[in-house]
Amino acid sequence: MVIDTLKCVGCSDCVVACQTENNVPVGYCRDWITEIVNGAYPNVELELKSERCNHCDTAPCVRCCPTGASHIVEGGIVLVTGNDCIGCGACIESCPYDARFQHPEGYVDKCTFCHHRLKDGQLPACVSVCPTKCMYFGDLDNPNSEVSQLLKNRKHKTLAPEAGTNPHVFYLI
Amino acid sequence: MTTSRRKFIKISALGLGGLATVSTVYNMFGGNSYLDAVVKQNIANKFKRSATYCEVCFWKCAAWAYSDDEGNIQKIIGNDDDSHCNGRLCPRGTGGVGMYSDEDRLKTPLIRTIIDGEETFREASWEEALDLIASKFKGIKETYGAESIALLKHGSPGKHLEHLFNAFGSDTIGEPAYAQCRGPRETGFKLTFGSWVGSPEPTDIRDTKCLVLIGSHIGENMHNSQVQEMSDAIDNGATIITVDPRFSTAASKSQHWLPIKPGTDIALMLAWMHVLIEENLYDKKYIDKYALGFNELKEHVSTFTPEWAYSITTIKPEEIRRTARAMAYASPATIIHPGRHVVWYGDDTQRARAMAILNALLGSWGRRGGFYFKESLKLPKFPHPEYPKPKWTWKEVSSKYPLAEMGVTTEIIRASIPGENDEYPVKAWMVAGTNLTKSIPNKRLLEKAIESLDFMVVIDTMPMDVTGYADVVLPECTYLERYDEIRSATNREPSIAIRIPAVKPKYDSKPAWWIAKQIGEKMGLADQFAYDDYKEVIEYQLKELGTSLEELEQIGVKNYPRKSGPLYLNENDPYTFFTPSGKIELYSQELKNLGFDPMPVFTKHPEPEQGYYRLNYGRAPMHTFSRTANNPNLNDLMKENTLWVNPKVARIIGLKTGQEVWLKNQDEIISSFAIKVRVTERTGFDAVYMVHGFGHQNKKLSRANGKGINDTELISRVAIDPIMGGTGMRGNFVTILTENPHKTI
Numbered sequence: 001m002v003i004d005t006l007k008c009v010g011c012s013d014c015v016v017a018c019q020t021e022n023n024v025p026v027g028y029c030r031d032w033i034t035e036i037v038n039g040a041y042p043n044v045e046l047e048l049k050s051e052r053c054n055h056c057d058t059a060p061c062v063r064c065c066p067t068g069a070s071h072i073v074e075g076g077i078v079l080v081t082g083n084d085c086i087g088c089g090a091c092i093e094s095c096p097y098d099a100r101f102q103h104p105e106g107y108v109d110k111c112t113f114c115h116h117r118l119k120d121g122q123l124p125a126c127v128s129v130c131p132t133k134c135m136y137f138g139d140l141d142n143p144n145s146e147v148s149q150l151l152k153n154r155k156h157k158t159l160a161p162e163a164g165t166n167p168h169v170f171y172l173i
Numbered sequence: 174m175t176t177s178r179r180k181f182i183k184i185s186a187l188g189l190g191g192l193a194t195v196s197t198v199y200n201m202f203g204g205n206s207y208l209d210a211v212v213k214q215n216i217a218n219k220f221k222r223s224a225t226y227c228e229v230c231f232w233k234c235a236a237w238a239y240s241d242d243e244g245n246i247q248k249i250i251g252n253d254d255d256s257h258c259n260g261r262l263c264p265r266g267t268g269g270v271g272m273y274s275d276e277d278r279l280k281t282p283l284i285r286t287i288i289d290g291e292e293t294f295r296e297a298s299w300e301e302a303l304d305l306i307a308s309k310f311k312g313i314k315e316t317y318g319a320e321s322i323a324l325l326k327h328g329s330p331g332k333h334l335e336h337l338f339n340a341f342g343s344d345t346i347g348e349p350a351y352a353q354c355r356g357p358r359e360t361g362f363k364l365t366f367g368s369w370v371g372s373p374e375p376t377d378i379r380d381t382k383c384l385v386l387i388g389s390h391i392g393e394n395m396h397n398s399q400v401q402e403m404s405d406a407i408d409n410g411a412t413i414i415t416v417d418p419r420f421s422t423a424a425s426k427s428q429h430w431l432p433i434k435p436g437t438d439i440a441l442m443l444a445w446m447h448v449l450i451e452e453n454l455y456d457k458k459y460i461d462k463y464a465l466g467f468n469e470l471k472e473h474v475s476t477f478t479p480e481w482a483y484s485i486t487t488i489k490p491e492e493i494r495r496t497a498r499a500m501a502y503a504s505p506a507t508i509i510h511p512g513r514h515v516v517w518y519g520d521d522t523q524r525a526r527a528m529a530i531l532n533a534l535l536g537s538w539g540r541r542g543g544f545y546f547k548e549s550l551k552l553p554k555f556p557h558p559e560y561p562k563p564k565w566t567w568k569e570v571s572s573k574y575p576l577a578e579m580g581v582t583t584e585i586i587r588a589s590i591p592g593e594n595d596e597y598p599v600k601a602w603m604v605a606g607t608n609l610t611k612s613i614p615n616k617r618l619l620e621k622a623i624e625s626l627d628f629m630v631v632i633d634t635m636p637m638d639v640t641g642y643a644d645v646v647l648p649e650c651t652y653l654e655r656y657d658e659i660r661s662a663t664n665r666e667p668s669i670a671i672r673i674p675a676v677k678p679k680y681d682s683k684p685a686w687w688i689a690k691q692i693g694e695k696m697g698l699a700d701q702f703a704y705d706d707y708k709e710v711i712e713y714q715l716k717e718l719g720t721s722l723e724e725l726e727q728i729g730v731k732n733y734p735r736k737s738g739p740l741y742l743n744e745n746d747p748y749t750f751f752t753p754s755g756k757i758e759l760y761s762q763e764l765k766n767l768g769f770d771p772m773p774v775f776t777k778h779p780e781p782e783q784g785y786y787r788l789n790y791g792r793a794p795m796h797t798f799s800r801t802a803n804n805p806n807l808n809d810l811m812k813e814n815t816l817w818v819n820p821k822v823a824r825i826i827g828l829k830t831g832q833e834v835w836l837k838n839q840d841e842i843i844s845s846f847a848i849k850v851r852v853t854e855r856t857g858f859d860a861v862y863m864v865h866g867f868g869h870q871n872k873k874l875s876r877a878n879g880k881g882i883n884d885t886e887l888i889s890r891v892a893i894d895p896i897m898g899g900t901g902m903r904g905n906f907v908t909i910l911t912e913n914p915h916k917t918i
Contacts, residue, residue: 007404009392009393011395012264012794012810015264015810016267016795016806019809026805037855041819044425044855048422131400132403134404
């Protein structure tokens with residue numbers, strides 16, 4: 001996933017679209033908006049962006065899961081099997097992005113990149129709804145995909161690179 | 174008249190229990206986040222898809238509502254074929270689910286009564302409530318005339334009630350959308366180009382090379398297709414210039430941010446005109462061909478140099494010149510955006526005129542990347558007997574303001590107070606879809622008018638604060654539960670969209686068309702409502718248009734080819750503007766004849782005293798007016814507003830982020846509730862800022878009650894535009910109280 005911070009207006013549509021698509025209870029969220037303000041008035045900079053599970057290559061949540069409920073599926077998506085999750089919370093602690101939470105029903109929940117939609121050829125709900133079209137989703141292994149081209153041609157960053165997790169969400173800056 | 178007669182009743186006064194059996198939408202898939210995706214998909218396939226258009230704001234994006242067998246709205250997704258949303262709803266549209274599921278909704282009709290000496294509401298049947306309304310309206314009609322019954326409205330319900338009012342002989346109708354919002358720009362642009370800006374604005378942002386936003390914060394106001402097009406413009410490398418004392422989201426996307434001193438926009442615009450003319454950067458060919466009064470304008474702005482404007486606006490002369498040149502370089506693909514909520518300091522028609530004149534100098538009206546010529550489809554009228562002719566209408570009530578294009582709400586409100594306007598006395602109100610305590614400034618005047626009324630009906634989906642003043646409250650069902658008018662959109666291409674019920678009305682709520690018809694029938698006007706179901710009206714209109722309800726149920730939106738000619742001016746053909754002269758009027762003889770300035774001039778506006786800060790307000794992308802504060806989905810995104818304070822100011826007063834404070838304005842009005850401070854570099858030193866629409870009084874709004882401050886209650890000083898009656902609301906100053914002023918000792 002690639003997110004263009006130059007276009008994001010921080011409207012939170014991605015948050016509410018995720019909630020209605022994935023039945024996330026009100027009061028919880030799988031994605032969220034951050035706002036960073038730098039400088040002093042009137043020389044100010046603002047960065048708005050949508051954050052979620054980074055679906056890391058080296059995912060600490062998967063490594064620390066005692067039951068195997070947290071796992072990586074084909075395509076590099078990190079998922080949680082609710083029925084196998086004992087709700088120990090180790091993964092919540094291990095995630096440098098604070099992307100996981102305990103669902104009121106006990107299991108740990110987080111972004112799935114809308115895995116159920118992908119199988120149907122649809123984009124994740126957040127990407128499909130974004131009014132600024134600042135989110136892109138595709139195959140990073142294919143050098144000709146839109147996301148690969150964006151990363152090739154635009155300045156970008158990942159979050160908490162020092163954690164060594166090799167995240168799969170990239171931010172254009 | 175006793176002042177306690179219309180004491181504000183909090184709707185929770187009498188029990189409404191036993192009705193709130195909300196089935197849980199959540200957890201229906203069990204405790205598994207992904208493995209049962211297949212199951213989920215199977216359920217998804219069972220969802221019924223119903224065509225609708227959104228009513229959470231006025232943009233009216235066409236959408237699909239997905240509902241399950243149990244009558245729950247699962248999700249709402251934009252219609253791909255709709256030019257208002259292009260398949261992407263904004264957060265409010267996506268969160269429209271919450272308008273339906275909100276357990277605090279109005280559930281039954283309510284009638285004001287006295288129990289044990291206390292004013293309260295009791296639940297009533299529709300029959301009883303409607304009988305009461307019809308008999309009261311008939312009584313007032315006989316005594317004072319039908320004209321004395323006024324309709325104050327917003328959005329879709331208004332249309333049905335307007336028909337009822339016209340049918341019984343009243344055209345005393347107003348909506349805050351004019352005098353409290355976009356009125357000045359409609360009048361200002363009409364004076365210049367002969368045409369309203371209208372909604373959606375015909376700004377060709379998609380193809381623009383330079384977008385100029387003056388006090389307009391696109392991205393925080395989530396006018397869907399405009400936000401989408403601004404994003405396209407960013408991709409295309411367009412220059413964005415934002416004029417705003419606050420570092421808005423749009424400002425953060427801009428190459429040029431001009432942190433102007435509040436209240437000085439006209440001075441900046443006059444200096445821009447000066448530079449465009451002085452440096453010969455204006456579109457000479459366009460002006461020669463289409464405009465009138467250039468020499469007068471040239472003479473008028475000759476002394477308004479950037480150096481002159483610097484002393485007023487605090488914007489450096491070289492920045493004024495640089496931005497003027499950027500606009501000229503991109504012209505005619507440059508947009509001086511007219512804005513939307515444009516009631517600032519009382520000279521707002523002139524401010525809009527300045528914007529229109531700049532657009533004319535840049536040659537952008539009727540040009541690609543500037544403003545396109547919009548077009549809409551005229552809907553066939555469902556036959557009904559001719560309306561009786563009222564003896565007076567909103568026009569007479571608003572006649573103090575010669576160029577008012579719609580009913581001036583604040584004048585209708587004033588005419589409701591005995592002695593204020595005895596020629597056109599207003600005795601009863603029907604209020605639909607507008608929460609007056611948050612849409613109308615000067616609460617004292619509003620409450621005085623309400624106390625003077627003989628009768629007041631409020632129609633809403635939610636127990637908004639205004640319902641507490643009513644004699645009768647009627648629960649309207651939400652847009653997801655009803656048929657409504659066909660949406661005929663004004664856009665690049667005409668289109669229609671339909672709204673059909675996705676689910677049955679929850680509780681004992683009813684659609685506005687049904688309410689209008691019932692009252693009409695009880696007033697002996699059955700022939701004005703010759704249908705059992707509004708569906709028949711839609712079917713008739715669609716048949717006349719050569720389509721059918723069956724087709725629209727399948728597609729939701731139907732786009733039509735243009736008939737009125739090209740999207741832009743054809744420079745080889747003559748063009749007649751709809752102004753008196755047929756030309757773009759840089760100099761307005763019409764204004765001159767009425768005794769107003771024929772060209773905009775800068776007027777100095779009051780400044781805050783020591784210790785006071787200008788109260789600025791705006792929008793958040795996930796909320797509409799005060800309508801959505803209690804919506805469970807949208808409340809979850811933003812629960813309350815905060816008071817933006819510059820860190821240097823915060824240091825002087827000793828404020829920290831998260832600290833609760835109260836505000837007192839220049840007229841000693843103290844906010845009802847506290848607001849949390851947000852210390853941020855995004856705002857300057859002489860103003861504080863908050864998002865509009867919070868601080869709800871009604872306890873029945875369980876999520877929104879008491880959260881944040883209602884900016885409108887602190888707006889007691891109103892600068893009225895003498896041209897069209899707009900209520901300038903940005904001239905109020907507040908001081909920050911760190912101790913609770915409501916604490917009783």
